[in-house]
Amino acid sequence: MNPTTPAIVAQAAARRLPRGALLLFCLAYLLPGFVGRDAWKIDDVAALGYMWELASGSAQWLHPTLVGITPENPALLPYWLGAWAIQWGPTGLAGDALARLPYMALLALALAATWYGTYYLARSPGAQPVAFAFGGEALPKDYARAMADGGLLAFIACLGLAQLGHETNPAVAQLGFAALLFYALATLHFHWRTALLCAALGVLGLGLSGAPTLALLFATGGAAIHLLERKTGDDSTERDLLPARTVTLLAACASLCAFLFLRLDLWRWKIEIPAATLAELSSALQLLTWFTWPAWPLALWTVWRWRAHLFSKNLSRHLALPVWFVLVTLGSTLTTSSPDRTLLLGLPAYAALAAFALPTLKRQVAALIDWFTLLFFCGCGIIIWVVWIAMQTGFPSQPAANVARLAPGFEPQFSWLAFAIAVVATLVWGWLVKWRVGRHRAAIWKSLVLPAGGAALCWTLLMTLWMPLLNYTQSYNALVRHTLERMEPRGCVETLGLKAGKLAAFQIYGQLELKPIQAQAQCPWLISEPGEATMQPRWVNQTQWDLMAQMHHPADGNETVLLYRRR
8 A cells, every 4th residue: 555645735836936037046056156266275275286287287197196195085087177177278267267167067967966856756656746636736747846946946055055065176076976866866767768877977977076985875775776666556657667677787887887996996995983972973963954954854854744655665766765865975974084075965865855845844834944044044144244344344343353353464355246246136135035925825845945045145145245355264375475475586396294275275376386395306495384393394404494484374373384495
């Protein structure tokens, strides 16, 4: 016996977001953060450095290095994509801007794959709403489109996507290919040839981006879910059973990819058993709470309301598949040194689960979500505007004093273009709030309009009004600029102990020729990390080098370098 569906959706509630508005909304979320931004410390600028070395021919394509340092993440494809963009891109654009182009495409891929993945999951038989006695229930395709709109809005609303999703590092590539694999497994019953191709690309891309274990876990678990799923008996749009050869081909693709990962030495032991302490548990819970907000409470509600489908003999893939992705990323998050970047890969699945909560929400719960979102994002937007006005005018005095204390030496800049974009975004938010408080109770996705719109608003305001301040505090440019002022005449520079982020900043933004000190380069300058005790590294031969300056990042006193000149 098939479990009863908790979704009660009339045809009037299956209205979809206007396609033009949805595309413009995605574009408005996609561009800020990729355009007009410096590479931020630490992973963002470090990844750019590896791309720069590959593009210039200073490193091997199968073994990326940066001044002799290998990347911590055993990834290849993300660095290749950035290097190819730098090599083949228009000559009028800067190298860091060119390197971001494929990452814009990867984030766009994640957005599209989340929409289509949710759409095909909502098309599955177990996801259909209750059939009314006299008709009028939502048609399958209309219902699936409305659910997909809700899934995409939930994806954009996740707070953790904003910064990490707009960086230039392997995590964004992993997100794009994980979302592609999620889409492929969701559509396997409908377009199996396209699904197999996308699954192969997803597994291959995810593995080459530094996550081969997750790629194989996602693929094998998804294949097992399809094999365990039984036909419900009332579905005339699908085959009786997913052909075994389809799953066999999927397993063969995964096996070939696993062999390739082994040949490329991409398998690395990165599991770290977390300490069983209250502090570790609190940190993990805080990350899970804010990073996946507001999708996680809706996802939990989905698991509860659809539990009969999840734990019945007739396994429903519209729940089992995203739950599997969530469980894999949660387990990996708790056993890795970069939990936020690992948790990023589960956001498409969280969004899909959040969408299936929408047809089951009571009106009071939806109203609570709207009011909380309205207060939260209106408050955030007001704070961003007030601080920006204080930076420009000095009033109110307290925010201006806080900026001067946290970013000494920062000189505010005014841009008419950034100001106009921020004003338009704020006006659109006001219109969106007015629309939501109006009588628009029919659409399923209405409860996620304000969370997604508020996240997009605050991200746009930060990336326009606060961009000069964030570039000043979050990049190494100020440290590089102050160091270059002490280097006359400039020549090649030896380095000692510098991390990959600083090496990339000095090489790309400082346009210096860097060489490790071990090489007998005989450069006139040496840039070094300071020691912990004497603030001078004991490996520097004091008979050959004179300490010229100790340079601090103006907004972060812990970011320090020592500048030496050869005698």
